[in-house]
Amino acid sequence: MLRGLCVGLLVILLFGVPGLCWAQAPDAGDDLFHELDLRRVDEAVGVLRAEVDNALPDLDFKSLVASLARGELGYTPGNLAAAIWRYFFKEVLASAALLGKLVVLAVICAVLQNISGAFEKSTTSRMAYTAVYLALITIALGSFVIALNTGREAIENMVVFMHAMLPVMLTLLCAVGGFASAALIHPVIVIVMNAAANVVKNVVFPLIFFSAILGMISHLATGFSLSRLADFLRFVGLGIMGVLTTVFLGVLTIQGVASAVTEGIAFRTAKYASQAFLPIVGKMFSDAMEMIVGSSLLVKNAVGLAGLVLIFLMALFPLLKIIVLVFIYKLAAALVQPLGESRLSECLNTLGNSIVAVFGVVATCALLFFFALALMAGLGNLTVMLR
Amino acid sequence: METLQSLVRELVILVILAVVLELLLPEGDLRRYVRMVLGLLIIVAVLQAAVSFWNRDLAADLSWVTLGQPDRAGTREILREGERLWQVGQTRALDEYEEGLARQIRALAGLNQEVPVADVRVRLEEGRAVGEFGRLKEVILILGVQHGDAGDVPVGAFPAAEPAVDPQAVARLRGLVADFYGLTREQVSVRY
Numbered sequence: 001m002l003r004g005l006c007v008g009l010l011v012i013l014l015f016g017v018p019g020l021c022w023a024q025a026p027d028a029g030d031d032l033f034h035e036l037d038l039r040r041v042d043e044a045v046g047v048l049r050a051e052v053d054n055a056l057p058d059l060d061f062k063s064l065v066a067s068l069a070r071g072e073l074g075y076t077p078g079n080l081a082a083a084i085w086r087y088f089f090k091e092v093l094a095s096a097a098l099l100g101k102l103v104v105l106a107v108i109c110a111v112l113q114n115i116s117g118a119f120e121k122s123t124t125s126r127m128a129y130t131a132v133y134l135a136l137i138t139i140a141l142g143s144f145v146i147a148l149n150t151g152r153e154a155i156e157n158m159v160v161f162m163h164a165m166l167p168v169m170l171t172l173l174c175a176v177g178g179f180a181s182a183a184l185i186h187p188v189i190v191i192v193m194n195a196a197a198n199v200v201k202n203v204v205f206p207l208i209f210f211s212a213i214l215g216m217i218s219h220l221a222t223g224f225s226l227s228r229l230a231d232f233l234r235f236v237g238l239g240i241m242g243v244l245t246t247v248f249l250g251v252l253t254i255q256g257v258a259s260a261v262t263e264g265i266a267f268r269t270a271k272y273a274s275q276a277f278l279p280i281v282g283k284m285f286s287d288a289m290e291m292i293v294g295s296s297l298l299v300k301n302a303v304g305l306a307g308l309v310l311i312f313l314m315a316l317f318p319l320l321k322i323i324v325l326v327f328i329y330k331l332a333a334a335l336v337q338p339l340g341e342s343r344l345s346e347c348l349n350t351l352g353n354s355i356v357a358v359f360g361v362v363a364t365c366a367l368l369f370f371f372a373l374a375l376m377a378g379l380g381n382l383t384v385m386l387r
Numbered sequence: 388m389e390t391l392q393s394l395v396r397e398l399v400i401l402v403i404l405a406v407v408l409e410l411l412l413p414e415g416d417l418r419r420y421v422r423m424v425l426g427l428l429i430i431v432a433v434l435q436a437a438v439s440f441w442n443r444d445l446a447a448d449l450s451w452v453t454l455g456q457p458d459r460a461g462t463r464e465i466l467r468e469g470e471r472l473w474q475v476g477q478t479r480a481l482d483e484y485e486e487g488l489a490r491q492i493r494a495l496a497g498l499n500q501e502v503p504v505a506d507v508r509v510r511l512e513e514g515r516a517v518g519e520f521g522r523l524k525e526v527i528l529i530l531g532v533q534h535g536d537a538g539d540v541p542v543g544a545f546p547a548a549e550p551a552v553d554p555q556a557v558a559r560l561r562g563l564v565a566d567f568y569g570l571t572r573e574q575v576s577v578r579y
Contacts, residue, residue: 035471035472035475037468123410123411126410127410130406130410166465167461167464167465167468170465170469171465171468171469171472172469172472173469174465174466174468174469174470174472174473175469175472175473175476177473179466179469179470179473182462182465182466182469183462183466186461186462186465187462190461202388203388206388206391206392207391210391210392210395213395213399214395214398214399217398217399217402217403218402220402220403220406221402221405221406221409222409223422224402224405224406224422224425224426226398226402226429229398229433233391284484284487284488284491288480288481288483288484288487289477289480289484291480291483292476292477292479292480292483293476296472296476
């Protein structure tokens, strides 16, 4: 069902957001764009700018909208790929110290485990092993918390950006005549968006965190495992995320399509009325109105597309940070395994999997916001198309 | 989440206790019994958390989900701003329409060789009622010799002296325009 919804929304996005070109009505488009209050959006973009200034210089909402309206993105795929690679490499270098610490502690653990026979009582080396293991867990949990906070911050930034974009998008939706859609969809989008962000921050992330703690601690005592409980908590967390995604997309799709149809019928009536009641010139009048609505639609699509690009960038860089940590933990687990210390290797691998779950949750949230914005961008097109 | 947090804390303490006991206890069956007791303690901890979760008022606990809900004022503000932009668009559409209509009437009047029409002004209905908005209210034919871009010449800027035109020809032109656009004769006026 979820896949079906995603495909449906993608179809709306691909066919609903037409090729952008301001050339049709340049003055009308320019005038409308300058009428918009974009201060809050600029502030939200400022946070992203501070984050990725080195990777993507000159990131500005207005110029992005203007370049999208001209049919350009402003960044070539090569530039973007180079920026992503630079950012990834920088993060890997920043996390190299963590990798070093993990490997050194693992080596100490392996040595203590292997030389336990050399002590008069093996308890001494086991005690030392436990102490080193706990130190390793502490370090690993510290970096896990960093990953979690990165994800939380990314979601908060996206929510702030969405809150800034919503009034602009809905105002533009009204400008193409979608008053009922805007009135209906504003509270719904705000409710589902806030609820999704609150549930992710207060339920899903803590569940993944607890799962990671239990997963790591279960490797501490031999024959006393809590890994199933850890798996259960992660399953519940990701299950909640799945339900949330389905509800979010379901509500948005039904709401969006229903309001667009209502609006489309209302407008068809208005258009018919202008042609029927205005003799001879009714067609000319409705053509003039269509031209103005068309130019407003282009502005709305350009703003919506710029929003989509920015949501993508807002998610991309934190996700890169998180994926670097996954990379580090998986690499550390791979390096530790040949030392013969399977428990440590498993522990690091479990932590890597938990960070993958965080990655998945943040990516899903970004996708939800992306779809919400795409739906709002496509909604005006559907309204105008139905006329 | 506090319940789950305290459960995880208890479980971590139990596991660390198990490790310590494993270190302290001698090899033998005693270890197995201790492990079983700790396993039972874990089950008790989990059940205790489940029961305490069950007894809570879930509706009250879930109030945080609805934090940050929209106020109606926000929606109203968006609609007001959208209405303003819509009006700007409508006014612009009306201007375009008015210009096109004036051009069309000028072309129609130009077919009549007897009366020289220098410019045409139209007045449209601006009321928002369906069927009213955009309705042609009045057509003003400005007679005289056309000077370049007639659109820039204000009404009344022409010489007060009327050009020598046949009043009947003017009446015929008024009738033609009125009939063509479904207006009354009074709605088509002529100025010099």
